[in-house]
Amino acid sequence: MSAALCDDGIVTEQAGRLQAAWDVLDTVLDPEVPALSVRDLGIVRDVLPDGAGLEIVLTPTYSGCPATEVIERDVLAAIEHASLGPAKVTLRRAPAWTTDWISAEGKRKLFEYGIAPPGPVLAGGVVPIRFARRRQAGERLACPQCGSLQTERLSAFGSTACKSLYRCMACKEPFEHFKPI
């Protein structure tokens, strides 16, 4: 009887600690897109008990993203600061991260921050090869400043691995787009 109570106590305490860790991860921001938390970005795949500590499972966004190591450090520091440590981070590569994992809340935050959020990734990741044709009506992005659809891509690559560069012909402002992958 008392053993069962005790087990329940441990389970409840553990659940509380895991929930507390998820809450802390809500406050850890992506260093390159500080509008989003690492949870909004969908890269936190799991929080697991690890003895007296915690194991945080992250899935990296791009193979060469230099922010990955900074995020690992920030996550560890935040968990430790909240007295939930000792923590360790493990990287889980499969399944590969996709922008479909960015939460609806995350996409809203991106738009408000001035970055056009990614649309859904096409099934099977199939990207038709089409050359040098830029303005296809169905693919026009809404400008995050004024909402106009009179936008065009300026550059396939942008200031970070995850973004491309656009401009709005209505309000004349440039803006970034989080590429769907």
Add this chain to the structure above:
Amino acid sequence: MQASIRLERDPAVQYLLRIGDTCLILGQRLAEWCGHAPILEEDIALTNMALDLVGQARALLTHAGRIEGQGHDEDQLAFLRDERNYFNVTMVELPRGDFAFTVLRNAMVATLLKLLWERLADSNDAELAAIAGKAVKEARYHQQHAADWVVRLGDGTAESRRRTEGALKQLWLYTAEWFESDPIDEQARASGLGPRWAELREPWQAEMAAILDDATLAMPADCAFRSTGRSGLHSEHMGYILTTMQHLQRSFPGGVW
């Protein structure tokens, strides 16, 4: 001066390094464009692709080091191997050339890597499959971007066409090596690690034909020349690129920032 490490000659390690070294050396070549590309957007594009390629190389070198089992990490493998222990295809070590040469090489290599990653996503080596699952998305984007430029330049002005045709003639010589089978490939296929690259020849040629057709360029004929980078025998350009890439770790062993 830091001495070189020696690799255990293991076919699985060499199979992984052929891909990892191809990514690494092309990444190094593309990084040379930083600050030199004809327009700012392409400066950013080339260095972004370099970043993806170096990231892919890091994952593969780390994995190769683990399989080799001699305690070599990604940095030791990148900075302390001699030329003949590098197994990248010869094409990626050729000097960067002009913009036409650069984008055409990118289109050719990205097409190859995309096809390779697609197959490797089904590897029975779970780590390799995971690396491939991520990298294939990046390679698709690289292929799209590079092929876009091949079309613009090939079907562009007289000068852009002249340069692209020249680059095509030169680069084509270095593609035959990719699709030669050898015991390393056979072993990888037998063990389920990955495909023989020869199996990619047909789909590669079909995708290149589509790109070249849009660019109004004719696909060159096959030739007898075979480069041998995948076996560790490189062109005269390899030593120079390694010298640049490895200088800091050779002169200041273990240096970090």
